[in-house]
Amino acid sequence: MKNWQQGYRGIGIALLHALVLVALWRGTDTADWLAFAVVYPLAAIGVGVAMHRYFAHRAFRTSRVFQFALALMAALSFGNAVHFAGKHRLHHRHSDAEGDVHAPHQGWWQCWFGSLIDCGYSEPKIRREAAHWFDFPELSFLYRHGSLPALTVCVVLFLIGGFNMMVIGGCLPGVLLLHQSSAVNYFCHCRGQRAFATRDQSTNNLLVALLTYGEGWHNNHHRFPRSARAGLYWWQPDLFYGVICLFETLGLVWEVQRIDDQRLRRADLALHS
Template sequence: MTQNQNSDSQEPAPDGPPTSDIIYPSAIPFVLVHLACLGAIWTGVTIEALAIGVGLYWLRIFAIGAGYHRYFSHRAFETSRAFQFILALLSQSTSQKSVLWWASNHRDHHLYSDTELDVHSPRHTGFLYSHLGWIFSRRHSQTNLTRIADFASYPELMWLHRHELTPAFALAVLCFAVAGWPGLVVGFFWSTVAVYHATFSINSVAHVAGRRRYITGDDSRNNWLLAIFTMGEGWHNNHHAFQSSARQGFRWWEYDPTFYLLKLLERLGVVWKLKRPTLEVVQNRHRLGTRVISRAALQVAESFNAERIALAAAAALGKSRLSELHQRLRQVQPFAGFEILSELNLPHVPSRTEIVSRARAMLANSPSMEDIAARAHELLLEAIGTRLATLAAQSAYAG
């Protein structure tokens, strides 16, 4: 079980790469939980213990998806204060820290998804760190209560926050009381480890393997296999396209039993106001926000080698024209040189048509494709212009 580290402050993150900031002692309980699974060699595996383990896996996977994720992180539906507490209790029985810690970090993930500020991005920190290493990083040990202020105002949730391991310990004791040592090892520890890695795979696997139906400005993907093991959480690209939806399998064939159970609870009056994606989103006809357009454009621009293009353009221009370009670039505002470069029609620089073609090849279809290509064109020319200015200055200095 992960160690309690619930000090709450908004201190700046430590300097240095995230992967160098892992607090290894805090990972020891996590490793011990995995080693405890080997105890089945001595306790044996009983039908009763297996039944408990399978039941607890699916119950707690539902709690992760419906509780930690769709409710506490995204407020995808409404419920009573009593059921809110039950969801929190079930969620924390997974030993994945408190609902406030989990949800605040997840909100940060969406705010900075697959940028350098993302708490777990395979693109920037590698697969293993995004899968589980980030949990034990000093910079993520604290809980940003400001980010989760809507739930931090509830005393019972703050009590769970301060005693994050209590639900897991209580469940472990209950498993032992019902089925003895096999109940503890197989029923509790096996299911806990399985829930760990099913959950963590959404952070890691669902950002490297699968299909992208929507442009979301990040690497989120739909993975049908993960959807099976996580009760619908594997439709991750769908989720990033419409984060507040209680339904993550947007198409009828996209298996999402967490949503089906929420629908049942809605009929029973336990939850209500389940949010769903708009028809425009489902049909991929919605226009993208500025932030998504900018992130997608950056992906397209970075797919070109600005350094190589600048060197080729400089060679074609020659020293005198390069010096003239340098003077013109010095007279404009920083990062506004793309206007000058557009006028010059420099050799080796990709045309707007080429950039549109690259964007269509890299990204899913979207009504905002032209906007993405236009922004990518600007970003690429800015990068080339910055490098050309450096080359011109070096040439002038050398001369």
């Protein structure tokens, strides 16, 4: 069963890349990129705000309806919010040590692709880590049928605009977000600056932060994992935090977890004393 699932994931990742290359080679038009402009921002928010900051770290609270909307946004990139939450909590617990499946010391390939194909944790272990999310039948359904929303979008885009629109609007966001996430997993555990003395090798990396809308402030994140804000200072751009603030202003989310200045100063002092 496990081998079959790994094969399915590996073929899926390879197929998405191949489809994107074919579509680019065939030539794209404005309508294809309009589809991309609609799907990609939602899928990106689905990865950074929904899967990471909400489902894995519960950095804010929200209604059941918006929670489901966030899970659907995560699924637009072929992501699985509850599965990611379980897997990612294990990453934080074992960062850069035995039991971390995407530590750079295991090699670039394993960190970038291998851990996506075989995350190294058993299904029961992942489910245990994210057990509370299974109280929601709609999330359990998405856990079991994680690819369904993205495949539905692909079918709809195919019917509207044909093969190229399906690929540029439906597949390219997932491909780009895969590489953006893997860039954090790899570079932000081996290249960059360390602001806080965490027990892992996590780093802050400006370039990755710019390419991932704030996720690259990864050493900050490992120091304060529940914080909705990864870029803790004004000079650390964090677009995803801006999105969370916008959701908060609109009344869609509340109890946003923030690190107050005093706590930040104490953490700073602990490092520099």
